[in-house]
Amino acid sequence: MQVIRRVMAIAAAKLLICLSRLFGYHGTDFPGRVARKIDPDILKKLGANVQEEIFIITGTNGKTTTTNMIARILEEKGYSFVHNRAGANMVTGITTAFIKESNLLGNRPYEYALLETDEANVPLLLKELTPRVVLITNFFRDQLDRYGELDRIISLIKDAVRNTDIELVLNADDPLVVHFQNDTGLHCWYYGFDDTDYDLFQGEESREGRFCAFCGEELQYERFHYAQLGKFNCPRCGSRNPRRNFTGHDLRMTPQIHFFVNNIEIHSPYLGFYNAYNILAAVAVAKLVGIQDEIVQRAIASYQPRAGRMEQFLIGDKKAIQILVKNPTGLNQTLAALNTDPASKSLFFALNDNAADGRDVSWIWDAQIENIAHPSAAIKGITCSGLRSGDAALRFKYAGFNEEIITVESDLEAGIKACLDMEAEVYYFLCTYTTLFASRKILSRLARKTTRPRPKYNLAQPAAGGE
Amino acid sequence: MATFCIAHLYPDLMNLYGDRGNLICLQKRLQWYGHDCLVQPVNLNSEVDYSTFDMIFMGGGSDREQGLVYRDLLRRADQLWKQLDAGLPALFICGAYQLLGTHYESADGKQLKGLGFFNLCTRSEKERLIGNIVLACRINQQIITVVGFENHGGRTYLEDKSLEPFGMVLAGFGNNGEDGQEGVRYKNLIGTYLHGPLLPKNPAVADYFIHMMAARKGIEITGTLNDRLEDFAHQQIKRRILGS
Numbered sequence: 001m002q003v004i005r006r007v008m009a010i011a012a013a014k015l016l017i018c019l020s021r022l023f024g025y026h027g028t029d030f031p032g033r034v035a036r037k038i039d040p041d042i043l044k045k046l047g048a049n050v051q052e053e054i055f056i057i058t059g060t061n062g063k064t065t066t067t068n069m070i071a072r073i074l075e076e077k078g079y080s081f082v083h084n085r086a087g088a089n090m091v092t093g094i095t096t097a098f099i100k101e102s103n104l105l106g107n108r109p110y111e112y113a114l115l116e117t118d119e120a121n122v123p124l125l126l127k128e129l130t131p132r133v134v135l136i137t138n139f140f141r142d143q144l145d146r147y148g149e150l151d152r153i154i155s156l157i158k159d160a161v162r163n164t165d166i167e168l169v170l171n172a173d174d175p176l177v178v179h180f181q182n183d184t185g186l187h188c189w190y191y192g193f194d195d196t197d198y199d200l201f202q203g204e205e206s207r208e209g210r211f212c213a214f215c216g217e218e219l220q221y222e223r224f225h226y227a228q229l230g231k232f233n234c235p236r237c238g239s240r241n242p243r244r245n246f247t248g249h250d251l252r253m254t255p256q257i258h259f260f261v262n263n264i265e266i267h268s269p270y271l272g273f274y275n276a277y278n279i280l281a282a283v284a285v286a287k288l289v290g291i292q293d294e295i296v297q298r299a300i301a302s303y304q305p306r307a308g309r310m311e312q313f314l315i316g317d318k319k320a321i322q323i324l325v326k327n328p329t330g331l332n333q334t335l336a337a338l339n340t341d342p343a344s345k346s347l348f349f350a351l352n353d354n355a356a357d358g359r360d361v362s363w364i365w366d367a368q369i370e371n372i373a374h375p376s377a378a379i380k381g382i383t384c385s386g387l388r389s390g391d392a393a394l395r396f397k398y399a400g401f402n403e404e405i406i407t408v409e410s411d412l413e414a415g416i417k418a419c420l421d422m423e424a425e426v427y428y429f430l431c432t433y434t435t436l437f438a439s440r441k442i443l444s445r446l447a448r449k450t451t452r453p454r455p456k457y458n459l460a461q462p463a464a465g466g467e
Numbered sequence: 468m469a470t471f472c473i474a475h476l477y478p479d480l481m482n483l484y485g486d487r488g489n490l491i492c493l494q495k496r497l498q499w500y501g502h503d504c505l506v507q508p509v510n511l512n513s514e515v516d517y518s519t520f521d522m523i524f525m526g527g528g529s530d531r532e533q534g535l536v537y538r539d540l541l542r543r544a545d546q547l548w549k550q551l552d553a554g555l556p557a558l559f560i561c562g563a564y565q566l567l568g569t570h571y572e573s574a575d576g577k578q579l580k581g582l583g584f585f586n587l588c589t590r591s592e593k594e595r596l597i598g599n600i601v602l603a604c605r606i607n608q609q610i611i612t613v614v615g616f617e618n619h620g621g622r623t624y625l626e627d628k629s630l631e632p633f634g635m636v637l638a639g640f641g642n643n644g645e646d647g648q649e650g651v652r653y654k655n656l657i658g659t660y661l662h663g664p665l666l667p668k669n670p671a672v673a674d675y676f677i678h679m680m681a682a683r684k685g686i687e688i689t690g691t692l693n694d695r696l697e698d699f700a701h702q703q704i705k706r707r708i709l710g711s
Binding site: 364395398406 | 491618663695696697700
C-alpha cells in the first residue's frame, strides 16, 4: 500500500511536470503539491535516497545565486544531486525537484541535495528532511518587514534547528545572523570578508537593523562591506564578528570579481560585492564537502550568470546585461556594481506592481539612486518601462538626472529598443520580477536575430526562476 | 534666492515606504524655482525651536517607534501646536498623522495617547488596509485628484465633525474604509495615510506647500516647472485605478 501510494504520487507529479512544460510554464509548485496530497510522506521518503548530504541554503538575498554556484561546483566534480533549480523554493517546489530526479519507484539514489529554501519554509522543511548543513546568507529587513515578520522567522528557524546535529554555515559579517551559535548551541562555520578597498565607513541605509542581537544597543561599525554587513562591535556587551573559518581577502572588482578564499584564488565573471559574498559562501560549502581547489576555481570561473543575475546578451555589437531588482538593498547593490564599471551606459528600468513585484512601488525611493547621478557613473540615457514607468522616471528625475536623458516607454519591447538606440558602451537592463522573463525573451530574440550564436554567451540556458 | 529650512522629525524612526521621497521632492522643486532648501533632521532628545523652521515633515513608523516618538514630542507639544496654529506648513504621514489625534488603540487593545491637537482617534485592526488610492482634494480653490499608496492597520475617525479631511476617497480605503474621508487638513497642515511617496506624483500638493512656505517668508515664487513626467506618473496610476 505504501509503495502504491508513493508510485502514484510520483507518477501524477511527473505527468503534471510534463504537461506544464508542454504549456511553457516555469511554475513548479503545483506537481509537488499534488504529490503531497496523494502521499504526504513523499518528501521524507525521497529524501532518504540522498546518500551523502542534504544542504539547505536560505537567507534574504543571494540564495539562488549561491545555490546555483554550489550546483555548478558539484557538477564539475561529477556528483549527482537534487536541486530545485527553477527557483521554486517552498516545500512544494522542493518536492517537485525531488520527483523530477526520481524514478517511478522512488528509489533512485543521489549523492547530494541542494535546496534553496524560502526563509519561512525552513522550519517546515526540517520536519521532513535532515540536512547536514543549513547555510544562511544574510537577513535583510526590507520594507515588507516593519512589523516584526523577520524576527519571527528568525526565531522559528532557531527553534527548528535546536537539538539537532545540523551544522550552520553563517555570514560572520551580518549581525542578524551571528547570534545563531549562542541561541542554538550548534556547530557553526563562519565566512566573511577581511577589509576591502570597497568598504564604506558610514552606513547608507539608516534603517537597517543595526542593533546588537544580544543586548539591543546600537552597534558600532568600524567599516561596512555593504548594507549592515561589516566589521562591528557592541559598545555595551562587547559582542563582535565571530572568528571566520573562511575568509575572503584581497578583493578586486574590475568590474569582474577577483579575490581569494583562504589563499585559494577565485575569478568570476559576476559583478558586485553581493555576488562576491555569494561566491564566498559557495566556496565555503564546497570546502566543507572536501572538493579540491582546482575544481572549485574552474567551476566558479566558468559559471555564467542566469536570468536576472547579470546575464549577458550580445545584440549586434552591443553588450547588454540583465539584472533582477526587487528591493532597495538589491537595487543599491546593483547601483554600486554599475559604479565600478567605467564604461558609458544606457540604463533601462522596468517597474511593475503586480503581486510578485510587490504592489507598493515606493521602495524605489528608499534606494540611493542619487549614488549614480554623477558624471563619473557615465550614464548617457535612462529608459523607464513597465506598468509603473512614470514612478520610475520620477525617481530618476528627483535623484538629479537631467530630464532630457529620461525616456518613458511603458511597453517593454518599445522600451528595450529605445534603450538600445542610445549611444553607449554597455546596456544595463534592470527589471522587477514580473518584467524579468518578458524582457529576457525580447533580449534573447534580439540577440539571436543579430548575432550568430557564440558559446561564450550561452543563450540556450534554461530560464531560472527567482527567489 | 532664499533659503528654506524643513525639519525632518525622527528620520531614523519614522520613514516607511519611501516617505523621505517627499523631502527629496520639496528640496528639488525649491531648487528648480531658484531657491535653496535645507533639511534638518530632528532626532530623539534633540533641542528644537519649531519657530525656526519653514515646514515640518514626519513620516510613518511602527507602533513601537510611534511610542518613542510620542514621548519625545510631548516635551514640546505646546510650542509645536502654537506654530501649526499660526499656519506653519506641515505634512504628517500615516503613523505621524495618527499621533496628532487624542489616542491610538493598537490591535491588541493597548491604548496609546496622542498629542491631542485634533479631536480624532485611531483604532487598529489586524487586517491592514493596503492598496493604491485616489482622492479628490481641494487645493488652491481647485478640486484636483491626488494619488498614492496606503498601508495601515489603523482606522481613523474625525470625531469632531467640523474637522476638514484632506480629501474624499474616489478609490481605496482612506481614514477607515467607511466614511469616504481621507486625512485631515488644518490651516497649512496635512495629515494623511498616503505613502508612495505623496508629493512627487502630486506636484500640485508639493507646490501648495512651497507657496505657503514662501508666502510666510514674504517671497513670491515665480515661473512654472516642467511637470511632464510628474503628470504622466499621476495619470498612469489614476488610469490604472479608475480605469478611464
